Amino acid sequence: MMGRTIFIDPGRCIGCQACVSACRECDSHRGKSMIHLDYTDEGRSVASLPTVCMHCEDPVAPCAEVCPADAILVTADGVVQQADTTRCIGCANCVNACPFGVPKIDLQAKLQMKCNLCYDRTAYGLAPMCATVCPTGALFYGTVEELQAERPGVQVADIFSFGRSEVRTGVAMVVPADRMQWPVPGGLPVVEINGKDVRR
Amino acid sequence: MLGSRLLENFDSALLPYAVAAVFLAFGVAYRYMVWVSAPGARRLFNQGWRSFFSVANFRKAPTALPRMIATYLGFQKFLGARSHARWAAHQLIFWGCVLAALITFPLTWGWFTFTSGTGSGPGYEMRIWGFKIIGFDSLDVLGWLMFHGLDIAAVLVIPGASYFLWRRMKDRGAITGQRFAYDLVPLIALIVISVTGLLLTFSSVFLHGGGYEFLAVLHMVSVVFTLIYIPFGKFFHIVQRPAAVGMQLFKYTARQDREVFACRRCEEPIDTGPYVDNLRATMRDLSLGFDEWAEYCPRCKRVLRGSAYLSQVKKGFK
Numbered sequence: 377m378m379g380r381t382i383f384i385d386p387g388r389c390i391g392c393q394a395c396v397s398a399c400r401e402c403d404s405h406r407g408k409s410m411i412h413l414d415y416t417d418e419g420r421s422v423a424s425l426p427t428v429c430m431h432c433e434d435p436v437a438p439c440a441e442v443c444p445a446d447a448i449l450v451t452a453d454g455v456v457q458q459a460d461t462t463r464c465i466g467c468a469n470c471v472n473a474c475p476f477g478v479p480k481i482d483l484q485a486k487l488q489m490k491c492n493l494c495y496d497r498t499a500y501g502l503a504p505m506c507a508t509v510c511p512t513g514a515l516f517y518g519t520v521e522e523l524q525a526e527r528p529g530v531q532v533a534d535i536f537s538f539g540r541s542e543v544r545t546g547v548a549m550v551v552p553a554d555r556m557q558w559p560v561p562g563g564l565p566v567v568e569i570n571g572k573d574v575r576r
Numbered sequence: 577m578l579g580s581r582l583l584e585n586f587d588s589a590l591l592p593y594a595v596a597a598v599f600l601a602f603g604v605a606y607r608y609m610v611w612v613s614a615p616g617a618r619r620l621f622n623q624g625w626r627s628f629f630s631v632a633n634f635r636k637a638p639t640a641l642p643r644m645i646a647t648y649l650g651f652q653k654f655l656g657a658r659s660h661a662r663w664a665a666h667q668l669i670f671w672g673c674v675l676a677a678l679i680t681f682p683l684t685w686g687w688f689t690f691t692s693g694t695g696s697g698p699g700y701e702m703r704i705w706g707f708k709i710i711g712f713d714s715l716d717v718l719g720w721l722m723f724h725g726l727d728i729a730a731v732l733v734i735p736g737a738s739y740f741l742w743r744r745m746k747d748r749g750a751i752t753g754q755r756f757a758y759d760l761v762p763l764i765a766l767i768v769i770s771v772t773g774l775l776l777t778f779s780s781v782f783l784h785g786g787g788y789e790f791l792a793v794l795h796m797v798s799v800v801f802t803l804i805y806i807p808f809g810k811f812f813h814i815v816q817r818p819a820a821v822g823m824q825l826f827k828y829t830a831r832q833d834r835e836v837f838a839c840r841r842c843e844e845p846i847d848t849g850p851y852v853d854n855l856r857a858t859m860r861d862l863s864l865g866f867d868e869w870a871e872y873c874p875r876c877k878r879v880l881r882g883s884a885y886l887s888q889v890k891k892g893f894k
Contacts, residue, residue: 386882387890403748414875416882425882441862442855444616444823445816449753457753461658462813465820468847469616472855475866476881477874484657486820496752536881541865551889561888563880564869569841 378548379454382428382493382507382515383523383532385550389514391415391424395506402505403496405458410480410491411506426515428506429478429491430536431456431546438543439470439479439490447488454546455495459488475538475562493547520548529553538562581706585686592796593684596803603807604815611816615861619854624822633829640828644821665739669766672732679725680799690722727777730770737766762810768798827851839873841880846873 391413399409412427432438437456440448447463448470450456458479459470466486471479479490494504498517502508507517516523524530534548537559549560580586586594612621627633628641647653652670655663682688682704692700698713702722712718721728741763744750754760772795779788805811830848837852838845846852852870859867869877 386885404752406749412875412878414878414882416879416886421886423882423886425878425885427878435862435864438859438862438864441864442616442858444614444620444819446611446614446617451753462810463816465817465823466654467620467820467823468851469620469855469858471874472846472852472870473859473864474874475869475877477877479874482657484654486654487658492752496748499753538866538869543866549885555889561881561884562866563877563882563884564866566841566872566880568883 378520378532378534378546380498380517380519381431382504382517382547383520383550384426384428384547385514385516385530386423386425387514387550388512389413389424389426390512391422392511394509394511395426395515398505398509399491402494404492404494405489408480408489410458410489412477426506427476427478428504428515428547429456429493430476430543431493432475432543433546434544439474442469442473444469451495455493455498456490456546457495458490458492461487464488475536475543475564523550531555533558533560535559536562538564580685580687583686584706585689587683587686590684592800593680593803596800597681597684600803600806603804607807607812608815615858617819619858619861620823620826621819623826623850623854624819627825627829628822630829633825633832636832637829641821641825644824644828648821648824649817661739662743665736668732668736669740672729672736672770673766675732676726676729679729724777726773730773733766733770734774737763737770741767758810762802762805765798765802765805769795769802772798826854837871839876840871841876842873844873846871 393413395411396409396413399411400407402410410429413424414427415422415424417423431454433454435441437448437450440450440456443459444467445463445465447459447465448456449460464487466481466483466488468481468488470488470490471481479488481488494502494506497504503517504515507515510516513527516526520532523532531551531553532548533551533555534545536543536545542559543562551560612618633640652663652666655666679688687705689703689706690700691703692714698715700712700714700719700722701708702710702712712722714723741760744754744759744763750759772791775791776788776795779786779791802811806814827848830850835849836845837847837849855870856867859870872880
């Protein structure tokens with residue numbers, strides 16, 4: 377059940393990197409940005425996709441499940457926290473198991489870091505840094521009702537498919553109304569790589 | 577019991593410490609078993625020990641393991657990459673605690689004994705398991721060091737733990753999501769143990785033993801609480817850390833064999849081949865049905881998801 381969370385609308389993203397800069401200012405990981413901004417068809421399209429931690433609910437946090445050191449805590453409000461600095465051994469299991477490609481790793485410091493929904497802000501009712509500064513509303517923080525009040529007719533989806541598996545997340549994406557009942561494709565199975573069809 | 581020669585030199589005043597040590601042993605064994613039973617830990621645990629016992633690995637890189645133990649467990653260089661101040665504070669706590677443990681447990685079980693035929697002054701002997709190791713004068717420098725080892729440990733621990741406690745009050749990154757029982761209690765416990773320990777010396781030197789019994793009980797209670805807490809809180813990382821060396825060794829030996837796994841899309845290295853196989857097996861153990869996704873780097877996963885959204889959900893991101 378979605379509460380107050382981030383809603384991502386890639387259709388509104390203009391790739392301005394304001395979210396990346398603002399994320400760097402977050403107190404819980406000062407100087408390092410945890411949000412990803414990718415250009416999905418670079419050179420041919422200006423389409424860009426911001427990626428924050430999706431805070432997977434079912435299965436609950438695959439990153440935490442594969443962690444050999446029990447370093448990733450999921451708090452009662454469903455937020456998947458970044459790795460506990462005391463426990464993280466820098467193995468990168470979480471980095472490579474995350475279906476959304478979210479966690480980052482500092483191999484020198486043997487430490488994983490990831491978006492924690494700006495817990496220092498959201499725990500006190502403030503919006504995360506990225507959603508606060510996004511000039512186009514591609515990153516919206518609030519409830520579904522608040523989103524729909526601002527953007528009538530908009531629909532959201534919180535289920536993503538990866539092959540035959542589905543992942544339900546705490547963060548949702550904006551989808552066209554007719555796509556609402558279908559899971560959002562997560563990119564797996566991979567159908568094409570660099571222009572080559574790789575379907576078997 | 578082992579090495580104590582049927583508790584021949586057991587000091588009954590240290591009974592609570594001995595009981596806490598037994599609880600600690602059982603608690604650590606229980607928590608360790610629960611921990612290594614989870615798929616992620618179990619698989620890396622097995623791979624780490626496999627790398628450790630491999631004769632071929634030892635021949636290829638005989639110095640790898642001692643080097644990793646020294647830099648990772650001893651000098652903790654990785655903490656320096658996080659923050660120099662945190663590294664320095666952690667080193668103070670670490671060496672202080674190592675020194676304290678090397679003194680406390682052997683004394684508790686009577687493994688160390690000190691005998692003297694002359695009372696104070698020369699002729700002191702230190703025995704380990706009954707065997708004489710060293711003779712010294714209790715009033716010279718060596719004697720002073722021998723009888724103030726725990727004071728030295730306390731002097732090391734207090735500034736280190738105080739720095740971390742100050743950081744937990746001031747640093748907003750550290751404050752985010754911190755929990756009293758998990759993050760603050762261990763630091764407070766270390767400081768209480770160290771301060772009460774130093775006060776015992778203060779009492780005997782300057783107060784002619786005034787308040788000694790009360791301080792001894794307070795010190796004992798804080799140590800017993802901490803020993804029992806070790807398996808169930810933040811201190812459990814002490815038990816977990818050696819596993820990190822196993823993980824490093826597992827990756828290092830595969831890199832020696834040039835078994836690097838490249839992303840299927842961009843061909844940038846992800847990690848070693850055996851590591852990716854191990855992760856995929858862990859994901860299958862956990863019924864995470866997208867383990868083949870581990871063969872793509874994080875950036876390619878995001879780009880492929882963006883492409884799928886672009887082509888299948890919102891054509892052109894309109």
